[in-house]
Amino acid sequence: MTDAELLRQFVQNRDQGMELLLRQFTPLLRYVISGVLRDTQDAEDCFSEVSLALWQKLDGFDPEKGSLSAWLTAIARNAAMNHLKARLRREKHQPEEPPGVLTPEQEVLRRERAEQLRDTVANLSDLDRKIFYRRYYYLQPIGQIAAELGLSQRAVEGRLYRLRQRLRQELGGDDA
Amino acid sequence: MTQWDNFDCTLATALSELPPSEETVRDVTPWRTAMDRIILGLCLTCFTLNVWYLQCLLPAVGSLLIYFGFRTLRHGNRWFLYAWYISICKVIVLYIAMIFDATPFADDIPIGWAVLFMAMTFALFSFFHLGLTQAAREVGQAPQRRPALWAVAWYAMLVLMALFVPDIGWLGVIPALIAFVCIIRSMLHIKEDLENWGYAVRAAPVKIGCGRFSILYLSSLLLAVLLTAAASNHIAVPSYEQVLNSPETASIEANLQDLGFPEDLLERLPDEELLRLEDAYFCSVHRNGDKADAGSKKGIKAIRFDTVYVQTAPHTIRVYEFFNFQEDILRSNFRTMTMLEPTRSAQVSDITGGLTWSMDGTAYRSQLPISRQTHESMFFGSSTLPSAIFSYPFFSKERAGYMAYTSYEDDDKNLTCSVLRAYLTTYRNFYPYRKLTTDTFQTDWYAQSYSTFVFLTES
Structure with missing residues (x-):
């Protein structure tokens, strides 16, 4: 079923549309979430959160900005990321971070760095870019990256090491 | 993520605002690359081009690609695992056959070898078909296309043509080519259809990466072929x-x-x-x-x-x-x-x-x-x-x-x-x-x- 057909179905009948959407995209959502959250229970909780978020946010999806799968990937990834951060905070007994408010200068700086990162990533080789996104966007473990790309773990580790060195150099270390 | 340093965490956080391109998102699946390799491998191995040693190079590269594809998918279901076993056998048999071709016994290869190779190809297509069918069932799809099954029929047709009408010429080649293009198109469609199943595939880990494996396989094959050819073509005389x-x-x-x-x-x-x-x-x-x-x-x-x-x-x-x-x-x-x-x-x-x-x-x-x-x-x-x-x-x-x-x-x-x-x-x-x-x-x-x-x- 195409994205347009799914959305039309969702508009006509939310329950049925949501069911169809989840049937089609559950493997993708679980794939993205399981890369970030290795704990099965965490992943299951996150999947439920994402399902709920979809119910609430799907009306806001704009097909002209990209495909449904890319949008769902971003939602699932960010939800899993938040879930992971919350878990890490709980483990370290840290209080929940208040939503950060950046000053105008900080905002400009953040945008500049984002641009710089975008340029650097754009200049990576195709394989390096794939590894980079799998590692830092999908947060996949090295074993999974290696298996899916048909590489040995050592090869992926080596490439990631060189990649980090390069990014550190070009982006200016931990302050990036 | 606990073992990550600040730099890694900063990168991961920064990427929340820099999502990957559509193309990258499509590529991040264990399924797509593996299927691409299998389909390209089938294209390279199913036809012979008798120029510039392509009749040797293309099957060698194609067999490797098929092997790599099934190597990734072998944990998907048991049929893909069997197909992977067959692809290993094909890679080994091809290696031996190519070295054998460099010897004076090249024309004396027993008919059993050809039969074995054909049987392996049939088995590969059949297991591929069964693997795809099972994958479709697992995601609740009724398999509407059966390209690998058609490939079995197509290959059987080629074998029969080679046996009974070897001089059929373009009259046979053109329909065979058209049929093959249709089969490949159908395989590409099924690759898209089963994309969702593909996300559930657990890619099998590998000890040697595809690039290194290819270099080892192809360079050792080249060396073995050159040495065997040199030994076969050199007739030593007592001096x-x-x-x-x-x-x-x-x-x-x-x-x-x-x-x-x-x-x-x-x-x-x-x-x-x-x-x-x-x-x-x-x-x-x-x-x-x-x-x-x-x-x-x-x-x-x-x-x-x-x-x-x-x-x-x-x-x-x-x-x-x-x-x-x-x-x-x-x-x-x-x-x-x-x-x-x-x-x-x-x-x-x-x-x-x-x-x-x-x-x-x-x-x-x-x-x-x-x-x-x-x-x-x-x-x-x-x-x-x-x-x-x-x-x-x-x-x-x-x-x-x-x-x-x-x-x-x-x-x-x-x-x-x-x-x-x-x-x-x-x-x-x-x-x-x-x-x-x-x-x-x-x-x-x-x-x-x-x-x-x-x-x-x-x-």
């Missing part, structure tokens, strides 16, 4: 250090020189050959055969020819066909054949031959192994002629040799004609191994010949 002719032949040599036998050619003859010329009383010398191109198909002028007729008794002529290779001809390290064609009316006997060369400043010689080969002539049809197949040692210089025979004619006035043909390996015959073809007009080898004659009147 002896050349010694100066003995005093007992010195007088014969002096006599021959007086008769006009060129000294440089005389030096190539061993004692036992000189002793055959003890009663020589006439010499006819034909030199600078390097300009001769009669019968030379490729005209490479790799060899210089000289012919010397020596009369040793009434009606009896000893004919010497000398040849001298240009030093930089690498081909003469490999199978070289020389073939004599004496006058058809003459009684020919005592056929001998020898090779001379030097290495590290030392002169060597060897006897030529004389045999008989069938020669197809436009004028005289098929005949068996005295010939020798040999190779010069690697890194040798001043490569030369001769073939000689005694010709007897009853007539008092006779025209004795002699031809020496030489066939050199062309590089395209180096691999796969091909038997020597001595049909002047069909030969795919570098062929040169030199013909001379002498008219003698007995008085």
